[in-house]
Amino acid sequence: MTQRKGFLSLGAFLYPSGHHIAAWRHPEAKADAGIDFRHYIELAQAAEAAKFDLIFLADGVGTRGDNVDFLSRTAHSYQAQFEPITLLSALxxxxxRIGLVATASTSFNEPYHIARKFASLDxxxxxxxxWNLVTSSSAHEARNFNREEHFAHADRYERASEFADVVAGLxxxxxxxxxxxxxxxGRFYDPDxxxxxxxxxxxxxVQGPLNVSRPPQGHPVVVQAGSSEAGRELAARTAEAVFTAQQTLEDAVAFYADIKxxxxxxxxxxxDLKILPGVxxxxxxxxxxxxxKFEQLQSLIDPVVGLALVSGLTGGFDLSGHPLDGPIPPLPETNASKSRQQLMIDLARRENLTIRQLYxxxxxxxxxxxxxxxxxxxxxxxxxxFVHHGADGYNIMAPTxxxxxxxxxxxxxxELRRRGLFRSEYEGRTLREHLGLKRPAHPAPAARKAIAGAREATPLSVPAAG
Amino acid sequence: MTQRKGFLSLGAFLYPSGHHIAAWRHPEAKADAGIDFRHYIELAQAAEAAKFDLIFLADGVGTRGDNVDFLSRTAHSYQAQFEPITLLSALxxxxxRIGLVATASTSFNEPYHIARKFASLDxxxxxxxxWNLVTSSSAHEARNFNREEHFAHADRYERASEFADVVAGLxxxxxxxxxxxxxxxGRFYDPDxxxxxxxxxxxxxVQGPLNVSRPPQGHPVVVQAGSSEAGRELAARTAEAVFTAQQTLEDAVAFYADIKxxxxxxxxxxxDLKILPGVxxxxxxxxxxxxxKFEQLQSLIDPVVGLALVSGLTGGFDLSGHPLDGPIPPLPETNASKSRQQLMIDLARRENLTIRQLYxxxxxxxxxxxxxxxxxxxxxxxxxxFVHHGADGYNIMAPTxxxxxxxxxxxxxxELRRRGLFRSEYEGRTLREHLGLKRPAHPAPAARKAIAGAREATPLSVPAAG
Structure with missing residues (x-):
């Protein structure tokens, strides 16, 4: 295969009992993993011993699964678990050595709180x-924050973009x-x-200043996941890693080229930006x-849960009236996550899947x-x-x-190490160093130097008077 | 001395280099204590080895000292430090065994986030x-959250009261x-x-439900610090511990009797409520x-910092135009923390202090x-x-x-143990158990039982038909 310099990056995406929707029903699963701190310590320490770049935690500001109210939710295991910032701080x-990435939404937070918590964690x-910057796209989350509906897609991204700038400024x-x-x-700090x-x-x-000194990394690493046009543009401007979801090499290479x-x-x-698809x-x-192994997990899926999942991923549209063994009906455009909706529809069309096959x-x-x-x-x-430039690394979503x-x-x-694709020891100490990202310099010293340089230069360039 | 059953409770109120305002200048101080995680680990583990009930962290959502903009702030050491919820989670x-109490304001937060983070920490x-519930009373904090001014005292407490109810409900x-x-x-939870x-x-x-299962303590312990009329009433209704600041036995006994x-x-x-003055x-x-020891610390106070502190504690009123060795001038009423302002004024009058003596x-x-x-x-x-019922315990504010x-x-x-006033071993496992507070029962099972009881009782009380 073609060569490519450097190692690929690896994230361990932690999810209570595992990423498979029926993972909690697996005979070996800890069904209460979502509130078992010992479980997360073991996972984080195993990932660190294996020299992963980071552990990654998703988030939603509501009980997951509640965006599909028309379906039974009792088989969902994502109802109750640790909050990511408290959990990562404890870990x-x-x-x-391992990096610690938590998701936090820009839709129902204030930039001062987010800048502060991630600076403190750093x-x-x-x-x-x-920080995995996301926007919130479900009404059940909005209803926990004084709203009836979530923000429209464009508003969400406009708010997220300004939010990212305020956080970086803080x-x-x-x-x-x-x-x-x-x-x-008696001088604690230099006011200049x-x-x-x-x-x-x-x-x-937001007036500032932040009440936390500059983070060791300059800025904590900013991760994003949106794949819509607005999401891509925001990532290109502000993100340092993108967590994405392309299904095929062709799509992955196209997405990679587009973002880069x-x-x-x-x-x-x-x-300056690493692309890390979920695997x-x-x-x-x-x-x-x-x-x-896979079939064992698949056999544990409750059909109601599968249908709810597909409905959720296709924009919350109610598919329950359609035959499970028939095709996906045409879906109206919604305000929900466009990129995920489109990925689902493309997948169903490409592989000619029924609703049941899709779930x-x-x-x-x-x-x-x-x-x-x-x-x-x-x-x-x-x-x-990796070698075809469809990814700089992966976020590993273990089924259990x-x-x-x-x-x-x-x-x-x-096997990856044998091929020279992954490290055997950490080379650096910070998440930025693991990912090969530059530490952002504070803009002021360079600006001061330029001004001082200009002052010094001035007398030389002005002809002597008289 | 009179006897009183049980031990007193002790909190270790952690503050970067210590509570004395010049602590950071002490020769033995770690001047960067505010961002030294190792320092906090040592403090927390020392307090735990000594069987303290809890460690306590204050908070403000801005750089402290900025409420006195007219004075130099460069000698203040409270500008930049860890955020409490991330720090306590890590600790x-x-x-x-030791309890973990963090302050979080109701003025610039959302109840869903606060309920969730403290449930997760629990x-x-x-x-x-x-959770030490406070309201925010300075404009420099408000300006970090889309406002020009902080909320008026009555509005703050009204909001805090509703906030506390929403959190308890979640x-x-x-x-x-x-x-x-x-x-x-295949059933993860019981929908009933x-x-x-x-x-x-x-x-x-706030719709709910919270996406964290019920905390091990039922509810994390709710602490409050307000001493105003509105603060006392809110504490009596919702708090389980009150952190307070009376200077004399007489005032302490009166405050204790009032709240209880x-x-x-x-x-x-x-x-059901413990009163823990700061010491x-x-x-x-x-x-x-x-x-x-005390004089050494006092000698390290920069007069400008002393004056700023008094200005801050008396409501942000600018005292810099008044002679340092003259009396405190009459102060206009402000929207700031009324209880602290009154405590300062009472102290100055009782001891006939000049501005310099007060600071x-x-x-x-x-x-x-x-x-x-x-x-x-x-x-x-x-x-x-303690024996005169002026306190149930103390929050220890170590000078360094x-x-x-x-x-x-x-x-x-x-010395306290010799007198039988403090434990030698933890008796319980939770903060509630340390403080001797009941675990709040969930209201639903009792309600269900009452309904079921009524149903069963009905046939017996109705005369047989026919």
Whole structure:
């Protein structure tokens, strides 16, 4: 296969009992994993021992599954679990090197709180924090925050864009060396190195400064997941990693080229943003073992839950009146996540799936890339997409946890290492260093230097008077 | 001295380098304590080894000291530090028994986020979370949240009151045994044990349910600090511990009687709320050693910082035009924290203090109760207030950290234990158990039982037909 320099990046996307929708029903599953802190410690420490770049936590500000109110929800296991920022902060104390990425929505939060919590987590963890910026697209979340409906797609992204700018501005409230802490002189900080934001925009007025000193990473790493036009543009301008969901090599390469192609417009290099598709791997020592594992999980899916899932992924549209073994009906455009809706529809058309086949097809990875096979087969696929510039790495969505993650570590990682595709030791200390991302410099020192340079230069360029 | 049953409760109120305003300038201080996670681990573990009930973290949603813009702030050390919820979550992972209380404002937060984060922390810590409910009273905080001015006192408390109800309602979203996790039957939860809040009030519309199962403590412990009329009434209705600041035994006993006297109105017992004044102890092996320690800290106060502090505590009123060695001028009423303002004015009048004397008097404990003496003298004072029902325990505000806390542990705790006033071992596992607070029962099972009882009773009480 073609060569490509450097290692691929790996995230361990943690989800209570695993990513397969029926994972909690697996005989080995801890069904109460969502509130079992010991379980998450084991997962985080296993991922760190295996030298993953990061662990990743999704989020929603409501009980998941409630966007499909017309269906029974009692078989959903995502109703109640830890909140990601508290959980990652706790995991920071029992890990040393692995990155810690939590999702937080811009739709029902305030930028001051988000800037502050991720800056604090970055300090607690010694530079390992990342924020997965999302927008919220379901009415059941809006109803927990004084609204009847979620924001329309365009408004959501406009708000998210301003939100990202305010957060970045707040992270620059203090220069890296603003705090002198001069005991004898009684000066705690240098007032010239304190920057008050004074932001006044359409959605937010935020004065600042942030009450946390500049994060060890400069800025915690900003991750995004949107694949719509607005989402892509926001990612190109502000994100440093994109978590995405293309199903085929062709789509992945096109998406990769599209996003990377947008960066120059914002004065950014291709290496300033990493593309990390989600991968749902079912690994077996033989192909048949992998298939059996997968079939066992598939057999545990309650049809009602499968249908609810497809309805949710296609925009909350009620499919319950349509025959399970018939085709997906034409769907009206909604305000919900456009990119996921389109991915579902494309998948159903490409593979000519019935409603039942579609839910069976997506139940595990919830629309992400599903690989069922031997370590070699899975490594082939991961390598192919990496070397063809369809991905810079992957966010691993283990079907069951811890089993699916420990299988991946025990079986697939040695194969990736044998091929020179993944590290055996951490080279750096921060999440940024793991991902190969530059540390953002504070803009003020360079600006000061330029002004001072101009002052010094002036006398030389002005002819002597008289 | 009079006897009183049971132990007193002790909180370790952690503050970066210590509570004395010049603590960071002390030769032994870690001036960067506010972002030194190792420092906080040592403090939390020391407090736990000493069997404190809890550690306590204050908070503000802006840089502290910015409410006195007309004065130099560069000697303030409270500009930048960890955010409390992330910090406590991280500390939860490296402690086993001690309670974890973080402050969070109701003025610039949403109840869904607060209910969720404290419920999550309660699960992570195995039932050790507490929320110190405050309102925000400074314009510089408001300006970080889309406002020019903070809310007026009455509005703040009205909002806080509704906020507390929504949070309590969300913590009851799920009954304790709502999650069946029946793998074979495919039922994750019992829908009859899921309670949707459907709150619609003046300040908040929150549908629920919360996406965290019921906290191990039922509800995390709710702490409050307001001493105004509105603050006292809110505490009597909703709080389980009150952190307060009376200077004299007489005031403490009056405050204690007042608050406890309000409880019956809400169907609560006197034991359902604990009163924990702040205490700023400077301990020496001899009286002169204690005084020397204190004078060393006092000598480190920058007069500008002292003046800023007094201005801040008296409502943000600019005192800089008045002579430092003259009396406190009459102050106009402000929208700021009324109780603290009144405490300052009363103190200045009672002791006939000049502006300079007032700042020297309050700089250490920022208006809290200051005790400088030997272990015996300090224990006498703590015992006296406890046995006279002026306090159920204390929140210890060590002048320097870790030194002031380790001194208190090494010198005062043995004296308290000798007198039978403080535990030598934890009796319980949760913060509620440490404080002697009942676990709130979910209201639904009792209601169901009553209905079932009524149904069963009905046939017996109806005469046989025919």
């Amino acid at each position: 920071a104390a029992v890990t040393q 300090h607690i963890s010694g530079g390992r924090a990342g 992270w620059n409230s203090w220069e890296d060396d603003a705090f002198e802490r001069d005991k004898a002189g 190195k304190r920057h008050v934001l004074h932001h006044r925009g359409k959605h937010f007025s 192609g947008r960066l120059a417009r914002y004065g950014r290099d291709a290496d 749902f791997p079912v690994v077996g020592r033989s192909e048949s073992e992998a298939k059996e 069976q097809r997506v139940a595990g990875a919830r629309g992400h890339w599903q690989l069922v096979g031997t370590p070699g087969q899975i490594a082939d696929q991961l390598e192919e997409r 946890l811890p089993g699916g993650l420990t299988d991946f570590i025990a079986l697939v990682l040695p | 939860a992972a490296v402690t086993q 699960h992570i810590s195995g039932g050790r979370a507490g 913590w009851n979203s799920w009954e304790d045994d709502a999650f069946e996790r029946d793998k074979a039957g 044990k899921r309670h949707v809040l459907h709150h619609r009030g003046k300040h908040f519309s 006297g309000r409880l019956a109105r809400y169907g609560r017992d006197a034991d 700023f102890p400077v301990v020496g092996r001899s009286e002169s050693e204690a005084k020397e 020297q008097r309050v700089a250490g404990a920022r208006g809290h109760w200051q005790l400088v003496g030997t272990p015996g003298q300090i224990a006498d004072q703590l015992e006296e207030r 950290l870790p030194g002031g806390l380790t001194d208190f542990i090494a010198l005062v705790l043995p």
